[in-house]
Amino acid sequence: MARRAGIAALLAGATALAGAAYPETVPSYNLYGLPGLVDMPDANMSPDATLGLTYGRMGTANRGSVSFQIAPRLVGTFRYTGIGSFDHRASVDGVYYDRSFDLRFQLLTEGTWRPSVVVGLQDFIGTGIYSAEYIVATKTITPGLQVTGGLGWGRMASYNGFGGFGTRSEEILDEGGKPTTDRWFRGDIAPFGGVAWSPDDRLTFKLEYSSDQYDLERENSTFEHNSPINVGMDYRFKGGSQLSLYYAYGSTIGAQYTYTMNPKTLGVPGGVETAPLPIKPRTGAEARDLGWISELAATEATTQTRLARSLKREKLELEGFRLEPHRATLRLRNETYGATSQAVGRAARSMSRIMPGSVEEFVIIPSENGVPASAITLRRSDLEALENEAATEMLVRTRFDEAPADTPKMDLEDYPKFLWSLAPYYGYATFDPDGPLRLDLGVSLRGTIEFTPNIVLSGSLNKKIVGNLDDVTRESESKLPRVRTDYAEYAREADPKIPRLTLGLYGKPAPQLYSRLTLGYLEPMYAGASAELLWKPVDSRFALGAEINYVERRDFDMLFGLQGNETTDPVTGITRSFPHVNGHVSAYYDIGNGYNAQLDVGRYIAGDTGATVTLTREFANGWRIGAFATKTDISAKDFGEGSFDKGLIFTIPVSIGTGQPSRNDSTLTIRSVQRDGGAKLAIDDRLYERIRENHEPDVAASWGRFWR
Numbered sequence: 001m002a003r004r005a006g007i008a009a010l011l012a013g014a015t016a017l018a019g020a021a022y023p024e025t026v027p028s029y030n031l032y033g034l035p036g037l038v039d040m041p042d043a044n045m046s047p048d049a050t051l052g053l054t055y056g057r058m059g060t061a062n063r064g065s066v067s068f069q070i071a072p073r074l075v076g077t078f079r080y081t082g083i084g085s086f087d088h089r090a091s092v093d094g095v096y097y098d099r100s101f102d103l104r105f106q107l108l109t110e111g112t113w114r115p116s117v118v119v120g121l122q123d124f125i126g127t128g129i130y131s132a133e134y135i136v137a138t139k140t141i142t143p144g145l146q147v148t149g150g151l152g153w154g155r156m157a158s159y160n161g162f163g164g165f166g167t168r169s170e171e172i173l174d175e176g177g178k179p180t181t182d183r184w185f186r187g188d189i190a191p192f193g194g195v196a197w198s199p200d201d202r203l204t205f206k207l208e209y210s211s212d213q214y215d216l217e218r219e220n221s222t223f224e225h226n227s228p229i230n231v232g233m234d235y236r237f238k239g240g241s242q243l244s245l246y247y248a249y250g251s252t253i254g255a256q257y258t259y260t261m262n263p264k265t266l267g268v269p270g271g272v273e274t275a276p277l278p279i280k281p282r283t284g285a286e287a288r289d290l291g292w293i294s295e296l297a298a299t300e301a302t303t304q305t306r307l308a309r310s311l312k313r314e315k316l317e318l319e320g321f322r323l324e325p326h327r328a329t330l331r332l333r334n335e336t337y338g339a340t341s342q343a344v345g346r347a348a349r350s351m352s353r354i355m356p357g358s359v360e361e362f363v364i365i366p367s368e369n370g371v372p373a374s375a376i377t378l379r380r381s382d383l384e385a386l387e388n389e390a391a392t393e394m395l396v397r398t399r400f401d402e403a404p405a406d407t408p409k410m411d412l413e414d415y416p417k418f419l420w421s422l423a424p425y426y427g428y429a430t431f432d433p434d435g436p437l438r439l440d441l442g443v444s445l446r447g448t449i450e451f452t453p454n455i456v457l458s459g460s461l462n463k464k465i466v467g468n469l470d471d472v473t474r475e476s477e478s479k480l481p482r483v484r485t486d487y488a489e490y491a492r493e494a495d496p497k498i499p500r501l502t503l504g505l506y507g508k509p510a511p512q513l514y515s516r517l518t519l520g521y522l523e524p525m526y527a528g529a530s531a532e533l534l535w536k537p538v539d540s541r542f543a544l545g546a547e548i549n550y551v552e553r554r555d556f557d558m559l560f561g562l563q564g565n566e567t568t569d570p571v572t573g574i575t576r577s578f579p580h581v582n583g584h585v586s587a588y589y590d591i592g593n594g595y596n597a598q599l600d601v602g603r604y605i606a607g608d609t610g611a612t613v614t615l616t617r618e619f620a621n622g623w624r625i626g627a628f629a630t631k632t633d634i635s636a637k638d639f640g641e642g643s644f645d646k647g648l649i650f651t652i653p654v655s656i657g658t659g660q661p662s663r664n665d666s667t668l669t670i671r672s673v674q675r676d677g678g679a680k681l682a683i684d685d686r687l688y689e690r691i692r693e694n695h696e697p698d699v700a701a702s703w704g705r706f707w708r
Contacts, residue, residue: 033065037194037208038230042148043116043138049264056256060084073106100126115139132156149193159213161188206232226250263623286357310350320408329363342705366694369506370454372403373694374538391706400696420447440467459501479638480676481578482567483605494558523682526551534687541590548583605679608632622653630678645678647671
């Protein structure tokens with residue numbers, strides 16, 4: 001399926017690299033995309049939140065990987081490999097393609113006498129071709145010199161192994177996707193190790209004894225294993241990326257390029273925007289003057305006009321306003337600043353320069369799609385006293401409440417509004433064995449009519465210019481209704497196409513309760529209606545939601561036609577139908593320190609029922625990296641290749657490359673394989689993300705932007 005995802009998009013979206021300064025450097029990555037020597041792992045850890053992208057080749061094998069330092073001691077890796085000249089029933093034109101996942105955890109950090117110790121699972125949920133487990137220790141002997149030693153199981157015990165616990169299957173699983181728990185730390189054990197020496201901050205030389213005999217490659221391809229000794233050299237560029245060269249197993253030359261970045265240290269985008277206005281202090285006499293209230297209505301009108309003009313200069317919008325003798329309430333729309341705190345800070349500065357002197361309390365109500373999301377109360381005297389102090393001082397004196405029932409009514413004088421843009425678009429697909437990388441490029445005409453802030457008609461028209469997404473010939477042998485695996489037909493017939501055309505209605509039916517109703521062409525494959533309710537207290541890390549959808553499949557040309565909820569398998573000729581109604585109940589929890597969890601339980605498009613677990617790590621600058629897994633009542637056999645739906649999520653803020661503040665971002669989803677089980681609608685205006693950005697936990701996390 002066309003997906004806005006992939007390693008190439010990550011490279012294009014990033015403009016800064018996490019540093020590689022000696023000696024506190026990102027460690028060298030091995031040919032598996034993990035901190036290591038040549039082919040073997042070591043016990044080094046990258047700095048927290050490091051994202052490493054690697055592409056390497058050794059012999060006939062190409063390996064690409066994405067590795068993320070999930071926590072200071074935990075690393076996760078996704079790897080995609082193509083092995084040439086591999087004689088296997090699943091090979092395509094002699095190339096065997098494989099997807100695998102790794103996890104590794106640091107048991108002990110390095111001390112004066114104690115080595116760092118790491119335990120790892122390699123290819124623990126794949127076909128098993130790279131299946132291995134290990135315990136490894138690394139010790140720095142002198143600055144620049146490290147010694148590593150470890151014990152391996154599975155592939156890492158295929159050379160000079162000795163008896164261990166239990167027996168271990170070496171079978172390559174056709175479907176993959178199942179945790180191979182029956183293999184973990186079973187079978188033979190073998191030692192491995194090596195030495196790494198860095199004479200300066202650029203070069204590292206490696207000598208390795210490998211316990212991997214490459215049995216599968218020797219049996220099924222032209223690979224030769226003549227020696228367990230591997231040597232390698234890494235060269236680090238100034239930006240921190242790394243080029244590596246290897247001579248491995250006495251028979252082959254290898255090379256790899258590694259690109260690292262760290263969302264945690266990239267900083268919050270911004271700084272190019274115009275500086276905010278300074279706070280205007282009051283005199284004692286101004287603060288006591290209440291003479292203006294005799295003409296309250298007239299003063300309120302002129303003050304609102306001046307404030308709206310001031311906010312417009314800050315690229316903010318006044319949606320509603322109320323003035324009282326000691327309080328001013330502003331209903332604020334922010335479509336510019338990724339950090340709500342920055343929008344609130346700028347609005348407060350404008351209010352300090354315009355409000356009558358007796359107004360001591362500013363109540364700023366952030367609004368999302370015309371829905372009041374919270375009430376942030378600031379004392380004017382605190383703003384005057386703390387403007388040149390740390391933002392945390394102001395946070396202590398700020399109050400977060402539920403938006404009041406008597407929120408100022410929306411000012412609809414400038415509505416309806418029409419907005420449009422013409423921009424490039426791309427569609428992206430990965431991991432089809434006949435073409436592991438497919439890409440469409442074109443232009444997208446997008447338009448929005450805002451009848452009111454909470455009644456919005458929006459859509460887009462896309463025209464492909466160049467690409468090969470329609471060049472898919474392999475037919476899926478799905479045993480389910482083809483709710484997603486007909487993507488090739490959509491790619492072939494839809495040009496030009498209307499990916500979405502929807503009418504959205506947003507509301508707040510009760511305190512702490514938010515609503516959405518979306519009608520129309522909801523996503524590229526489905527039209528219908530989607531209704532959502534979200535319960536989210538303003539000061540809580542916990543939220544509950546429910547969504548119900550009524551859908552019908554769109555015509556393959558992706559214009560205005562519908563084709564009913566029946567699909568015919570072109571391989572077997574079997575026709576299968578799926579229900580019109582699907583939906584979920586959802587629980588959300590902000591764990592803290594940027595970690596978030598989501599659980600969705602319900603019915604998926606194909607009619608299967610189950611649950612999706614999503615874990616993400618978010619950063620104040622808008623980056624988000626996570627993973628998800630969906631398991632339904634569909635058996636692994638009926639689901640097909642991959643056994644169940646799973647993947648990685650990367651959200652990249654648009655402003656990371658421009659320095660300009662923006663609320664826009666691009667979410668890239670990398671699936672190991674697109675199947676029909678566990679499929680959800682791709683609704684693009686769900687409530688939780690936008691609402692919580694205006695609630696206390698999220699606003700407080702980015703409060704450092706308040707004075708910016």
